[in-house]
Amino acid sequence: MDFLTVFIHNHVTLETTPREVLEGEGLGFLTTNTQQEMDMFFDVTEGNIILNGVASVLSDTDAHNGIVYIVDDVVPVPTLATFIAANPEFQIMEQALTIAEGEAGSTIKADLSTAPEYTMLVPTDLAFENLFYEINNNSGGNFTSINQLGANIVEDIVEVHAITFTEFEGSDITSALGETILTLTDELEVGMDGYNYTLTDPQGRTATLTKMDVRATNGFIHIIDGVLLGN
Numbered sequence: 001m002d003f004l005t006v007f008i009h010n011h012v013t014l015e016t017t018p019r020e021v022l023e024g025e026g027l028g029f030l031t032t033n034t035q036q037e038m039d040m041f042f043d044v045t046e047g048n049i050i051l052n053g054v055a056s057v058l059s060d061t062d063a064h065n066g067i068v069y070i071v072d073d074v075v076p077v078p079t080l081a082t083f084i085a086a087n088p089e090f091q092i093m094e095q096a097l098t099i100a101e102g103e104a105g106s107t108i109k110a111d112l113s114t115a116p117e118y119t120m121l122v123p124t125d126l127a128f129e130n131l132f133y134e135i136n137n138n139s140g141g142n143f144t145s146i147n148q149l150g151a152n153i154v155e156d157i158v159e160v161h162a163i164t165f166t167e168f169e170g171s172d173i174t175s176a177l178g179e180t181i182l183t184l185t186d187e188l189e190v191g192m193d194g195y196n197y198t199l200t201d202p203q204g205r206t207a208t209l210t211k212m213d214v215r216a217t218n219g220f221i222h223i224i225d226g227v228l229l230g231n
Contacts, residue, residue: 003077006217009034010077016066019057022049027087029214038078038215041086051075053086078216080120081112092128093158095146100155108162108184118219119168121161121183121199123207123227131227159184160201160230167219170212173197186230201228 012033022028022042029039043050049057055071076082084090084097097109111118123131132143146154162184173181173190174197180187181199189200197209207226214221 006034006077011075013040019060036215038217041083045088052078052082079113079218080118080216080221083214083216083221089124090122092125092146093122096154096158099151100158103151103155106155108158115165116218117165117167119163119166120221121224122221123224127226156230160186160228169220202231203229205229
């Protein structure tokens with residue numbers, strides 16, 4: 001499918017979603033009418049509706065078969081980098097990617113924009129804050145920012161969450177229940193806690209998959225509620 005067709009379909013969602021629903025949810029994802037059924041990220045946390053981190057909704061008009069939203073910019077076809085940069089709940093992960101980028105030979109941040117196939121497990125900001133608490137509790141330190149960790153440590157953390165050069169779907173994770181999946185640096189054990197799938201790192205620490213299959217043009221994001229560590 002040519003880029004223009006993808007570009008146009010990226011401005012059409014499969015759901016009819018009124019403004020009040022978006023405002024009530026605050027932030028989240030809509031499914032577009034692209035062949036891949038890519039997601040569109042919306043953020044209303046600052047008052048205006050922002051789509052994929054760029055386009056602001058100026059007005060909306062009801063039609064007999066849906067809703068037309070007038071925006072002040074084109075809605076970019078999203079890469080994995082688009083979603084991580086746009087989501088206010090992923091800002092520490094965005095900082096971590098920037099720090100890792102400064103390490104010799106690291107290409108992960110660039111790959112999120114340019115690699116044709118990639119998958120990232122993305123911890124929320126709250127997950128990172130819990131990691132800082134865990135570190136402080138174990139070491140007596142006073143870590144409050146990802147910038148306080150050594151760049152090599154941050155790079156290691158990022159790499160544990162990268163499944164490189166493949167589109168690793170949620171079904172690939174769920175079908176590995178009781179087994180392990182391989183990230184760039186480590187194996188993670190797939191388990192369940194009630195109805196929720198979990199990932200356990202080599203140190204025995206567990207994170208829950210809170211949302212799987214956020215679809216970008218070049219792969220998937222799976223959101224987790226904990227930061228995973230390698231050996």
